Amino acid sequence: MGLKFDKMHGAGNDFVVLDLRDGAPPPDAALAARLADRHFGVGCDQILTIETPRADGSVASYRIWNADGSNSQQCGNGARCVAAWLVRDGAAVGDAFRIDSPVATHAVQALGDGEYAIELGVPDFAxxxxxxxxxxxxxxxxxxxxxxxxxxxxxxxxxxxxxxxxxxxxxxxxxxxxxxxxxxxxxxxxxxxxxxxxxxxxxxxxxxxxxxxxxxxxxxxxxxxxxxxxxxxxxxxxxxxxxxxxxxxxxxxxxxxxxxxxxxxxxxxxxxxxxxx
The missing domain is CATH 3.10.310.10 (Diaminopimelate Epimerase; Chain A, domain 1)
Known part of the structure; x- marks a missing residue:
């Protein structure tokens, strides 16, 4: 069986997006690196997995894999792409909704013409x-x-x-x-x-x-x-x-x-x- 995906980008930061809301397992490090390879795979900076929400009131959650197969906690361009993916999928209805990243829940505002605003948290300087x-x-x-x-x-x-x-x-x-x-x-x-x-x-x-x-x-x-x-x-x-x-x-x-x-x-x-x- 093949692995269905969508290719997206936000300002050139590009992603392979996988829908895992049916409970399918996430990619391991080796598969993530193969997907990200620009010669032998699809090619991307990061892999994003769309999963069921973790917080009450959220539309979905997502996780992030870097091109070398390692995990990442946050990706601002990826968050916008997840938001756009959920709108096109029909899971997110209306101009305002919430999504769960690996570290927090984020409010999203659809601005039109494929643009989104995301609250990415309070910067921590400690x-x-x-x-x-x-x-x-x-x-x-x-x-x-x-x-x-x-x-x-x-x-x-x-x-x-x-x-x-x-x-x-x-x-x-x-x-x-x-x-x-x-x-x-x-x-x-x-x-x-x-x-x-x-x-x-x-x-x-x-x-x-x-x-x-x-x-x-x-x-x-x-x-x-x-x-x-x-x-x-x-x-x-x-x-x-x-x-x-x-x-x-x-x-x-x-x-x-x-x-x-x-x-x-x-x-x-x-x-x-x-x-x-």
Whole structure:
């Protein structure tokens, strides 16, 4: 029997979506990696599984596998694609509904033309919650020596760990090299997503993200939220901003430090098919 799937993307961050609401088992790490392979599989940054809801009032839940077969706790672009998938399926009725990620329940607002807004939670800057080792208290900026070079960054959890590095020119930044170094450092026991942010204006940031288990992607929704939260908390940008990633723009609003971050952006269906392992 083949494995039926839908291929989707949100601002170029692409996904294989599997409907497991009938109780079918989720993919193991090996199958997830085969599905994600761009030469021998379907090809994607992450696999999303649609499953029955965990919380009362939610439409469905979802889980996330990275391209290397490892699990992820959060994916902002994936959350929007799950929302769009549920609307097309007919499971989500109306413009407002809720979905369960691996870490929380999220309110969704359909904006029209394939765009959705998602509440992705309150950013957590506590080192133990990111998690980070070697620091007892949250700092505006951390400085560590990695491979003989000092790196300065902000850090936050959006349900998954993020480091955010301000750069003067994101286009010329060696994202892969720095991203790999920071991901492999013992300061991040569960690895980390590394964002490189160039401030263009008080309401505009250019961003590239080197994701754990994937590498650099065309867009990272939780990474856009993390970069916005770090820069907004520092007063470097306003509380609403456009985050421009290689695959497209996401809009981030964080009204106050104790409020949820709201991310909005596009979704797209690419094709559907059947994979034969």
């Amino acid at each position: 080192p133990a919650r990111i998690p980070m080792s070697g620091f007892a208290q949250a700092q505006d900026e951390y400085a560590v020596v990695v491979d003989g070079a000092e790196l300065c960054f902000g850090a936050v959890s959006m349900g998954n760990p993020h480091a955010v590095i301000e750069v003067a020119d994101v286009a010329s930044t060696p994202v892969d090299a720095i991203g790999r170094r920071l991901q492999g450092d013992a300061i991040f026991p569960e690895s980390v997503n590394v964002g490189f942010a160039e401030i263009v204006a008080c309401d505009h940031v250019r961003l590239r993200v080197y994701e754990r288990g994937v590498g650099e992607t065309l867009a990272c929704g939780s990474g856009a939220c993390a970069a916005a939260a770090v820069l907004m908390r520092r007063g470097r940008i306003g509380r609403e901003a456009t985050i421009s990633l290689p695959g497209g723009d996401l809009r981030i609003r964080w009204p106050a430090d104790d409020a949820q971050v709201i991310m909005s952006g596009p979704t797209a269906f690419v094709f559907e098919g059947e994979f034969h392992p």
